[in-house]
Amino acid sequence: MQDKTKAVHSGYDKDSQATMAVPIYQTTAYEFRDAKHAANLFELKELGNIYTRLMNPTTDVFEKRFASLENGAAAIATSSGMAAIFNTIANVAEAGDNIICASKLYGGTVTLTGHTIKRFGIEARYFDVHKPQELEELIDEKTKLILFESITNPSIDVPDFDAIIMIADKHGILTAVDNTVATPIHCKPLDLGCDIVMHSTSKYTTGQGLAIGGIVVERQNLVEKIKGNSRYYHFNEPDASYHGLVYTDVPLPIFSLRMRLALLRDLGATPSPFNSWLFIQGLEHLPLRMKQHSTSALEIANFLEKHPRVKKVNYPGLQSNVNYPYAQKYIHGGCSGLLSFEVGSFKEAVKIVDKTALFSLVVNIGDSKSIITHPASTTHQQLTAKELDAAGVPSGLIRLSVGLEDSIDLIADLTQALEA
Ligand code: PLP
Numbered sequence: 332m333q334d335k336t337k338a339v340h341s342g343y344d345k346d347s348q349a350t351m352a353v354p355i356y357q358t359t360a361y362e363f364r365d366a367k368h369a370a371n372l373f374e375l376k377e378l379g380n381i382y383t384r385l386m387n388p389t390t391d392v393f394e395k396r397f398a399s400l401e402n403g404a405a406a407i408a409t410s411s412g413m414a415a416i417f418n419t420i421a422n423v424a425e426a427g428d429n430i431i432c433a434s435k436l437y438g439g440t441v442t443l444t445g446h447t448i449k450r451f452g453i454e455a456r457y458f459d460v461h462k463p464q465e466l467e468e469l470i471d472e473k474t475k476l477i478l479f480e481s482i483t484n485p486s487i488d489v490p491d492f493d494a495i496i497m498i499a500d501k502h503g504i505l506t507a508v509d510n511t512v513a514t515p516i517h518c519k520p521l522d523l524g525c526d527i528v529m530h531s532t533s534k535y536t537t538g539q540g541l542a543i544g545g546i547v548v549e550r551q552n553l554v555e556k557i558k559g560n561s562r563y564y565h566f567n568e569p570d571a572s573y574h575g576l577v578y579t580d581v582p583l584p585i586f587s588l589r590m591r592l593a594l595l596r597d598l599g600a601t602p603s604p605f606n607s608w609l610f611i612q613g614l615e616h617l618p619l620r621m622k623q624h625s626t627s628a629l630e631i632a633n634f635l636e637k638h639p640r641v642k643k644v645n646y647p648g649l650q651s652n653v654n655y656p657y658a659q660k661y662i663h664g665g666c667s668g669l670l671s672f673e674v675g676s677f678k679e680a681v682k683i684v685d686k687t688a689l690f691s692l693v694v695n696i697g698d699s700k701s702i703i704t705h706p707a708s709t710t711h712q713q714l715t716a717k718e719l720d721a722a723g724v725p726s727g728l729i730r731l732s733v734g735l736e737d738s739i740d741l742i743a744d745l746t747q748a749l750e751a
Contacts, residue, residue, distance in 0.1 A: 334400060334516055335618045342395025355608045356388040374574070375581065384599050385591055390607040394546065396614055397536075400515040401528050403548035405584035407591055408607055412511060412531020413439050414600035415545030416478075419507050419529055420444075421598070422590050423563065424475040426452025431469050433460045433479035435486040435723045437509065438710040444478070445718070457721065460490035461657075467498050475562060476505050481520055482512040482662065484696065485671050485706050485730040486723030487645040489657035496524040503560050505553075511535070512669050512696070516621040517662050521550040527586065534697030535667075538613040538620055542606040549586040554579055557586075565589075572597075620699070620735065625665025627738040631731065634742050635672045640679075640749050642727070646670040668733040669696055671706075677726035680705050684729060686748035689740060701734035701741055 332341070343353050361380035363369035371377040380386055390408050398406040409415045420443075424430055432444050434457040444455035458465040460479055477499050479490050499506045507527040508520040514535045520528050530536065532544040557563045558579040566585055569575035573592055578585040595601055602610075625648070632646035647658035648666035658666055674680050683703075684692055690703035694710050704710060707726040711719055719726070733741065 332399075337396065337399045338618055339615045341399035342392040353389060353392045353608060353611050355604050357604050358387070359383050375576070383604065384601045385595050387601075387604045387607065389604040389611070390602055393602075393607040393611050393614075396611065397515075397530075397532075397546050398548050400614070400617075401510070401521055401548040402515075402519055402551075403521050403528065404551045404553065405587040406546050406548040407587050407595065408532075408602045408610075409545040409547065409595075410600040410602050411543045412509075412529070412533055412545040413443065414598075415529045415531070415547045416440055416507075416509065417443060417448075418590055418594050418598065418600060419527055419547050420448060420453065420476060420478070421594055422586060423505060424448075424453045425565075428452075428473045428475045429454040429456055429471070430476040430478055431456045431458055431466060431474060432477075433483065433490065434458060434721050435460070435483045435488055436478075436480060437484045437511075438706065438714065438722070438724075440478075440480075440509065441711075441718060441722055442713060460488060460495065461653075463491060463494035463498055466495060470498070470502050470504065472562070474502070474504055476507055478507045478509070480509040480512065481518045482647065482667055482669065483723070484512050484669060485704070485710070485728065487512075487647060487654070487669060487671055488723070489647050489654040489661060491657060492520070492523045492525070492661050499526075500524070500556075503556065503562060505556065505563075512667050513662055514617060514621055514667065516618050517625065517665055517667055521548065523661060526550050526553055526556065532610050532613075534695070535617060535621065535624070536610050536613045536697075538617065538697065538699060540693075540695055540698040540700070541613075542609045544602045544606050544610055547587070547590060549584050554585050621667065622665060623735055624668030624697075624733055627735075627741065628666065628668045628670050628731075628733040630738045631733055631741060631745065632670050634745065635670075638749055640674055640751070641672050642675065643673040644670065645672065669730065670733070671728050671730040673725055674727045674729065677707060680727045680729050681708065683748050687744050688747075689736060689744040690731065690748075696730075696732035698732060699735040701736055702732040704730045704732075706730055 394406040528548040647654035
C-alpha cells in the first residue's frame with residue numbers, strides 16, 4: 332500500500348458504530364469481563380485494554396498507522412518527542428552503559444544525552460555522522476545504542492546511513508533514528524536497515540502546532556538482533572518486575588512490548604487519547620503537506636543562496652550542499668521544510684528575526700505557519716560555546732521552518748527582512 336493510502340486508512344477497522352472518523356476513547360480504565368479475564372490480560376494470555384497509561388484504543392490506531400507508514404512492526408506513542416527519545420534509551424541502557432550519539436542533534440537531545448542521562452550513570456559519546464570510523468573507535472562492550480537524526484535539527488545534515496548501520500550490525504548494537512524532520516514520507520530509516528525510529532509528533536505529524544507528542548517504532552524481526560545478544564541481557568533474562576517474563580520468548584515485537592509493560596507502566600509518559608486523535612488527523616494529510624513544505628523550502632533555499640548577506644545555506648536539496656549526495660541516496664520526494672542559513676553575526680541574526688512579518692518567531696518546526704528561530708538565543712541557549720560548535724550552531728545561524736503559505740509571499744518577507 333502507498334503512503335497516501337496508509338495515511339488515511341491504516342490501523343483503523345471501523346468500530347461497532349461504523350464511524351468514518353476514528354473515535355476518541357476518552358477514558359482512564361476499562362472494565363474486565365470477570366476476574367479470569369483481568370488475570371489473563373495481566374499475564375498476557377489475552378491481549379486487551381487494561382489502563383490508559385499502558386494502552387488506549389485511539390492511541391492504538393495512531394500507533395498502528397504510524398508503524399505502517401514507517402514500515403515497522405509496532406509503535407509506542409509517548410507524551411512528547413523527548414519522552415520517546417528517553418524511553419528508547421531507557422529501554423536498552425542502564426547505569427554503567429554508554430550510548431553513542433551524533434554530534435549534531437536537536438538541542439533537547441544534546442542536553443538529555445550530555446547531562447540528564449549522565450546523572451543516571453549512562454554515558455553519551457559523540458561521533459560525526461559523516462566519519463563512521465569515529466563511531467567504531469567509541470564502541471565497547473557497554474555500548475547499547477547508536478542514536479542519530481535522519482535530517483538534523485538545526486544543522487540540517489543527512490547521515491551516512493549505510494556506513495553507520497554496517498558498523499552497528501557488525502557489533503550487534505541497536506540503531507535509533509530521530510526521523511522527526513524528514514518524516515516517514517521523505518525517509519524510511521527502517522527500510523535502510525535501522526532498528527528503531529523515534530519522532531516528535533509535535534511537529535509535522537500534527538502539522539499545525541496543535542499538541543505535544545512522540546512515538547517510537549521498531550523494525551520487523553528485531554528479535555533476531557536481540558535474542559541471545561549479551562548487550563541486551565534484560566530482554567533475554569526473566570524480568571522480575573513482570574512475573575519473570577522473558578521478552579525474547581514472546582511472539583510479539585519485543586522492544587515495544589518492554590517499553591509498554593515496563594516503561595509506560597513505571598515512567599508513565601503516555602499521550603492523552605485526545606492528542607493521539609489530533610495526530611491521526613494530522614497523519615491523514617501528512618504526505619500532501621510534506622510535498623508542499625519541501626517544494627517551498629527548496630525555492631527559499633535557492634533564493635537565500637543567491638542573497639549577498641547570506642554566508643551559507645544549509646539545505647540538503649541544494650546541489651552545492653555537502654549533504655546533497657547523502658540526501659540523494661537516503662531522502663526521497665523532497666527534503667522537508669527545514670533549512671538554516673548563516674549571516675555575519677549574532678546581532679545581525681537577531682535583527683533579521685525581528686524584521687520578518689510572515690515568519691513567526693517561535694521555537695517549533697513543522698507547523699503550517701512559517702517559523703523563524705535564532706537557535707543561539709533560544710533552543711540552544713543552554714549550550715556552551717563548545718557545545719554550540721559541536722552541534723553545528725554558529726551564533727549567526729537562523730533556522731526556518733517553511734510553512735504552507737505561498738512561497739512568493741515568504742520570499743517577499745525574507746527580502747525585506749534581509750535589507751540592511
Ligand atoms: N527531536 C527533534 C528533531 C525535535 O526537533 C524536537 C523538538 O523540537 C524533539 C525531538 C523533541 O520533541 P518534543 O518537543 O515533542 O518533546
